[in-house]
Amino acid sequence: MKKTFLFFSAILIFSCSSDDSSNSNNDNNNSSIIGYWNFYSTLGVTLCGSTVNDTVYYDSECYCDGLFIEFNSDGTFRDYYDFISAGNPGCSEEILIGTWTNSGNEYQLNYNVGYTDIYTINIVDDNTMSYEFDGTVYTYKKVL
Numbered sequence: 460m461k462k463t464f465l466f467f468s469a470i471l472i473f474s475c476s477s478d479d480s481s482n483s484n485n486d487n488n489n490s491s492i493i494g495y496w497n498f499y500s501t502l503g504v505t506l507c508g509s510t511v512n513d514t515v516y517y518d519s520e521c522y523c524d525g526l527f528i529e530f531n532s533d534g535t536f537r538d539y540y541d542f543i544s545a546g547n548p549g550c551s552e553e554i555l556i557g558t559w560t561n562s563g564n565e566y567q568l569n570y571n572v573g574y575t576d577i578y579t580i581n582i583v584d585d586n587t588m589s590y591e592f593d594g595t596v597y598t599y600k601k602v603l
Contacts, residue, residue, distance in 0.1 A: 525539065526540050555570050
């Protein structure tokens with residue numbers, strides 16, 4: 460009887476530990492996205508003579524300076540992404556704001572200008588994240 464009680468107690472403790480660690484992983488996913496991310500590159504766009512197979516980096520003459528996305532721990536974000544093209548001859552410097560939520564690595568960004576985007580964001584390492592949207596892969600880095 461004593462062995463049976465110890466066996467079931469060990470299973471109960473192990474089960475609780477597993478649940479705790481999965482919650483901890485969700486917290487880690489949230490905390491790893493928090494911060495200021497500098498735009499780094501795209502793959503899948505055709506800017507400045509590039510093809511969809513070319514990676515176009517932040518220092519290309521086609522991208523505006525200082526592009527970023529910032530995720531705040533209070534569930535808000537700021538986003539500045541702009542490029543120069545025939546239809547867009549200059550940088551707007553318009554920073555979009557909104558709120559974000561996540562489920563695993565799927566993030567929903569609710570922009571205050573009236574639209575919502577859902578991205579599967581991959582945290583590659585402490586310094587790099589990427590996501591795909593409309594056939595283009597966007598990469599951001601905390602430190603360039």
